[in-house]
Amino acid sequence: MAWSLLLRGGTVVDGxxxxxxxxxxxxxxDRIAAIAPRLDxxxxxxxxxxxxxxxxxxxxxxxxxDLFYFACPSAESKVRxxxxxxxxxxxxxxxxxxxPSRNELVQGWIGGIGRTPDLDWHTFPExxxxxxxxxPSVNVAHFVGHGALRxxxxxxxxxxxxxxxxxxxxxxxxxxxDAGAFGFSTGLVYPPSxxxxxxxxxxxxxxxxxxxGLYFSHIRGESSMLLDSIAExxxxxxxxxxxxxxxxxxxxxxxNWPKIDQALRMIEDARARGVDVAGDVYPYNAxxxxxDNLMPAWAHEGGVGRLIERLADRAVRRRIVEECLIDGERxxxxxxxxxxxxxxxxASCARRExxxxxxxxxxxxFGKAPAETLMDLLFTERCTVGMVSFSQSxxxxxxxLAHPHLMIGSDSIPLFEGEGDRPGKPHPRTYxxxxxxxxxxARERRLFPLETAIHKMTGMPATRLGLADRGFxxxxxxxDVAVLDPGAVKDESTxxxxxxxxxxxxxxxxxxxxxxxHGRFHPAGTGRVLTPR
Numbered sequence: 029m030a031w032s033l034l035l036r037g038g039t040v041v042d043g044x045x046x047x048x049x050x051x052x053x054x055x056x057x058d059r060i061a062a063i064a065p066r067l068d069x070x071x072x073x074x075x076x077x078x079x080x081x082x083x084x085x086x087x088x089x090x091x092x093x094d095l096f097y098f099a100c101p102s103a104e105s106k107v108r109x110x111x112x113x114x115x116x117x118x119x120x121x122x123x124x125x126x127x128p129s130r131n132e133l134v135q136g137w138i139g140g141i142g143r144t145p146d147l148d149w150h151t152f153p154e155x156x157x158x159x160x161x162x163x164p165s166v167n168v169a170h171f172v173g174h175g176a177l178r179x180x181x182x183x184x185x186x187x188x189x190x191x192x193x194x195x196x197x198x199x200x201x202x203x204x205x206d207a208g209a210f211g212f213s214t215g216l217v218y219p220p221s222x223x224x225x226x227x228x229x230x231x232x233x234x235x236x237x238x239x240x241g242l243y244f245s246h247i248r249g250e251s252s253m254l255l256d257s258i259a260e261x262x263x264x265x266x267x268x269x270x271x272x273x274x275x276x277x278x279x280x281x282x283x284n285w286p287k288i289d290q291a292l293r294m295i296e297d298a299r300a301r302g303v304d305v306a307g308d309v310y311p312y313n314a315x316x317x318x319x320d321n322l323m324p325a326w327a328h329e330g331g332v333g334r335l336i337e338r339l340a341d342r343a344v345r346r347r348i349v350e351e352c353l354i355d356g357e358r359x360x361x362x363x364x365x366x367x368x369x370x371x372x373x374x375a376s377c378a379r380r381e382x383x384x385x386x387x388x389x390x391x392x393x394f395g396k397a398p399a400e401t402l403m404d405l406l407f408t409e410r411c412t413v414g415m416v417s418f419s420q421s422x423x424x425x426x427x428x429l430a431h432p433h434l435m436i437g438s439d440s441i442p443l444f445e446g447e448g449d450r451p452g453k454p455h456p457r458t459y460x461x462x463x464x465x466x467x468x469x470a471r472e473r474r475l476f477p478l479e480t481a482i483h484k485m486t487g488m489p490a491t492r493l494g495l496a497d498r499g500f501x502x503x504x505x506x507x508d509v510a511v512l513d514p515g516a517v518k519d520e521s522t523x524x525x526x527x528x529x530x531x532x533x534x535x536x537x538x539x540x541x542x543x544x545x546h547g548r549f550h551p552a553g554t555g556r557v558l559t560p561r
Contacts, residue, residue, distance in 0.1 A: 034071035037078035043486035085112025085508030090437025110510035117171035119215030124155035136332030163553030208559035211242035219328035233268035251365025274307035281365030308437030376414035460519025463530035
């Protein structure tokens, strides 16, 4: 038998958590054909990977790249990390379904993350067809966003759904599941998802029970509300009878850092009584989102246009300051907790000269109070500013990374890819999440062995999603492969200089096509829109 590709002389880490073993890996077409210590068959191409680890392609369990595939189908910042599959439609954001009369609402809602999309579809099946036509470089596992379901059904109204509206959302969710969605996601800190009552989320989740759909949730609060919010997520999964994923497990705000131990115990206790609950985590102590999320939820009612109008009203501004300013020095909402103005950096802004500055610096430049500077910036930039904010403990990050039921999800928001000028100061997780786990936490800190790190980014998320043919290196499975130097793999992206690809990733193969070839990037368009089996 002639193989298309033979990786010879490497050390296989197969994604199961089993120890490394020396073996060659043969690929035929888009499948793994053979794995053995010494393969002697013929191959169109033979690559010597001596001294390298051959692993399954990494699965990013939580990403926002779907907001950018249509501009950047190459997904280079992810593929160069070894990522071959991304889980998207997270935190209640998805680009479908759409009610045509509300396209402007959706564009403002998504555009606050950093890009205003062109919406050339209405239904979730139409959207997935458009995504397939883009031929991305990575495989895509898609969820439908609860925010999209709500906007399509009832706009940006801050109230409970009526019985008829709930039935409409259930129908739209069913259409998305039929088209290939893996479940639905919530971002309960983001309006309009935050306006939903728990009973609405249980009802929607319950409709997925017979189909095996999953409930992924950016929970309602990660600071003072952390424990209640995890309890709510567990309750939704338990009462609906579906698997639940707590997205980017963390405790925000110094006063809340001690809560992380109890939060992890709650997940363990729920699992012990039979609830299918897990989570994901990124290896950084800073998060990133749209800056208008620093405004209270009520200020968003009606959409971004109404928020901008409110920011022009001095009385409303005073109300926001009274509600959110803490001790005259920090800013916080009920869901996010307090954070210093010198801990919030501008990641993306039309005024490029402001990118990389923190709000305290900006306030000094403008000669205004930081709270006024924040609201001025949101108003003048029409709520299209992205931010990076430092609110977590590095000790907690390590503790959560090491938890046996938590996998790796970058939560990354790409801003731009391709040759030439690269705007913005995106969170370095966009370029470095997976190499950082391998280099910083597995190799340098010895938090866990290499095979455990790889399991958290391959076999564990594949099993979670029910991807029967990915996440492991086994004969007959899809040929998604990452080849890395275990002594050199390292994230190079920093907060000050984020647009830097990692080192130590020699080859990345997506469905049998070599996309990263000895460090050179060759987008092949071989990624697929995956569907549950």
